[in-house]
Amino acid sequence: MTIPTRFDHTEAAAKIADAWDAAGCAHAEPNPNKKPFSIVIPPPNVTGALHLGHGLNNTLQDILIRTKRMQGFEALWMPGTDHAGIATQAVVERRLKEQENKSRHDLGREALVKRIWDWKAQYETRILGQLKRMGCSCDWQRLRFTLDDVCAAAVRATFFDLFSKQRIYRGKRLVNWDTFLQTAVSDDEVFNETKKGHFWHIFYPVVDPKPGEPTRIEIATTRPETMLGDTAVAVHPDPESAFKKVGSELGEKLAAASSGEQEEIQEQIDALEQRSKEMLPLLVQLRDMALDGRKLLLPLVDREIPLIADEWAKPEMGTGCVKITPAHDPNDYEVGKRADLQMINILNPDGTLNSEAGTYEGLTIPKCRKKVVEDLEKLELLGDIEDREIELPHSDRSKTPIEPYLADQWFVAMAELAQSAMDAVTDDRVKIFPERYRKGYLDWLSEKRDWPVSRQLWWGHQIPIWAVGGITEAEAQAIESKLKAFPEYASGKIAERIDAEDAGTFAIFVCLRDEDVKLETKVQSLGLTRDADVLDTWFSSALWPHSTLGWPEKTPELEYFYPTSTLITSRDIITLWVARMVLMGLNNLGEIPFSEVFIHPKILDGNGEGMSKSKGNGVDPIDVIDKFGPDALRFGLARLATETQDVRMPVQYECPHCEKLIDQTKKNQSVPAVECPQCKKSFSTQWAESEADKSLPKGAVVSEKFETARNFVNKLWNAARFTLMNFDGYKPQSINVAELPLEDRWLLSRLSTVTRDVTEAIEHYHFAEASRILYDFAWNEFCSFYIEIAKPRLSDNALRGVTQSVIAHGLDTLLRLLHPIMPFVTESIWGFLNDAAPERGLANPVKAPRFVMTADWPVAEASHYNESIERQFNEFQEVVGAIRRIRSSQNIAPKEVVPVAIRCSQSSQSLLEPMRSYFQALTGADVVALGEHAAPFEIDAPLALTSLDIDVHVDLEKFIDVNAELSRLEKLRDQVVKQITGKEQKLSNENFVARAPEAVVLKERESLDDLKKQLQSVQSDIERLKQKLT
């Protein structure tokens, strides 16, 4: 059999994937003869391509699903993608602006949505391609998209149900308004940026001040233009105690502060006292004016607004008085609700001022601000202007400043839903691993904040509500009775409600359960129009575990695979997604969506920052696969994914000319082209814009962290290659394990343990541990010892057959265990193994299945585990190590065969006797004497393995380098002396001897005795050598 020396993944992976596909290996069907195991993929956004974070997420899911499939479950991994409403619309809109200088309004809803579908098609293809190349064994026949018909039906049914139960309602709310995209964005889509700004002091005249009262009141603001929407000015209702409270808080802080901080806090206290002295009388007076109902005249718009008392006004901040703009500031909104203030919206959706702003109508916010300040100055109502750092919220999607904005929204009432999702976790129906993430989940849900689900977007599930407002109650009721006459009303497809509006008018809202154009037309003919908004993306992803299985239809898949088994995801969406899936699953089906959730770490770059395209540090799994192969990508990720640590992955550019890896730095990660320090040629990056840069070949972004994994793939490949090259004449035969030699039984014992540990590790989501166990076993035991020992056996006709059988069994088991982590290389080797040894196994060899992917998961054979065999083999390994250390310290060339004598007990002798020839294979030693009477050589290099009661001697007659030997022995002696000192100290401590468990003390004593013997022996060796010298 000829096998290439390297695993050519580029050639092999595609063929293997095709073969799996053709055989339907990853397809799952409801199957009463098997237990189901199902996972839904966290659907990737079609906004962009996948990076290594997704690579990790999907690798772990695939490891689990492949393991379960091999374990005999009917294993379904449900794939799909997410429409990611705002994110996707935002990128398409931004491109539209950049490339054609058009807004979405230039295009219109239908045309824009079509463009987004085109974008989706392109990226979905790319994403699925990435997943497939990673080897993800999803059931591709069942692909879903959160905006497809099946998911849409689930969304409609859910919305209808919640609307009917009065759990969806309409209300006003101050939202984060993105003036560029002209939509509300959620808190999670907002980031704060500190910018330089000003703190403008402004005076509002008092209307009809009484004698002795101030004629104007000073307020300060960072956003002067919002004064146009002011409806009050607030002062604290009890400024004196407010000062005291802040003072005592600072006092406490001072008492607890370290000496370094004390000075600063003391300064704050002094300033506060000074301020209190100066300002308190005025603030008290203002408070009294507020209680007396004094009004102010709002400049520029000449509106009378009340002076009110509210705790939001902080005496210790600014002027102690605060303007209140309920429609444009979250805190002011709360004040407005408390004091029942008018709420005046001064903005148009595009961020320009509306008619409420009077003469300022039509200006943009910056222009308006400038003009307001100028006009106030003309009126001599402008005070100081301070420079100040301002935390300004920005939209994550459009990168433009967010405006707080009062808008009508649909809400999902969370009280009961959230409680149900909390209960599911507290009573362990849903288990979260690692457990510490429970807390965040429960804390977030316990706030039970209603969920605003309207998005003023075009890309998404349009809200299935038809409405008409501004009508009388009678008109609304007339429409209601017409609706009730529809046959669809009786069949439960229509729900409606009538709400009273602010202006004393009424509105009727109608929700339709199914997509039904005829019914929609009928409803519209009653004068109702459909809500233009779409639903928050998370509304549809919350349904993902059941919508993908066909709900609200009662499909066999839903029946069989729901609830799903495990969800694997990253921690940033525990609240946004995981919690909502739980509550929606409970609402829609009365059952949890999954019983276990595993939260995996994040992938960071070398600077500890999350990877993203916008930073330029994002790694495309495809680049890693191209360079290292899919198995190396997967193994590399799995190996790093431990329980507690995020994964730091230093990133390199790969020079496309010479393949040099160039560390990515803060500097070079954002430039359009990089010059390779090795070959001096340039290559382009993702930032290339100019024609010159674009014409350069592109440098892939990879990480050398995958080299280890790639090497491991190669190691495994070559171990198999060697094995299979020695399979000529293989015949299956029944093996009696009890009669096998030590090394075989050692291998089987180790396999038993490894199988048990790997199985357990995967089932507990300890993917890094599973990878490590397999790596260590495959490399350090299977290759370094078993195969090395097998070499002489394979060339011995008497032993060859048994050796082939055991090694075939070992390789077979190893391939099965490694397959979930490294599917391609294992499948490839499996094919060769099937050619060389189609029937294999120990007692009863049987024909192996065609694919390792669908082979049975190994069962840990408890009877093969044998502690004393492992201990004995360890003795052999120790002797091997000793010979190697001596050889190395003497610089004996590997091809030289050295005579070795091993003094040991009788029992060790009978153990090592059969291993004699393997010393030759592993260490180039000719064991000339073995047993109780094996003596040192004339010119001898000794090494005592005192704990085993073995002395190893190497004959140095031909090789002696006395100085090297002396320095080795002296170094050894120093080490031993150090250890002896430590132990003697420990044992002379009465407390230790008296209080430590007897076994520990005994162990220390024995080990001290051993060390002393070793010291003696080393000392006499040194003496002997020195005598030889003289």
Added chain:
RNA sequence: GGGCGUUUGGCUCAGUUGGUUAGAGCACCUCGUUUACACCGAGGGGGUCGGGGGUUCGAGUCCCUCAACGCCCA
């Protein structure tokens, strides 16, 4: 401000219920073309386990405290 996490050799990380001399991979040094693998083999150097305090016969591991970094929430 609250919560969670991290800090172990140059780098990336392991380290089970406290118990021999704290491990691995990469990098480094020495030697090596032994008929699987130089993406390899053999050997080696390198760590006051972030600082301080405590509990204990014994602390990388438990407790307190400080510091730095990261994430989430307000």
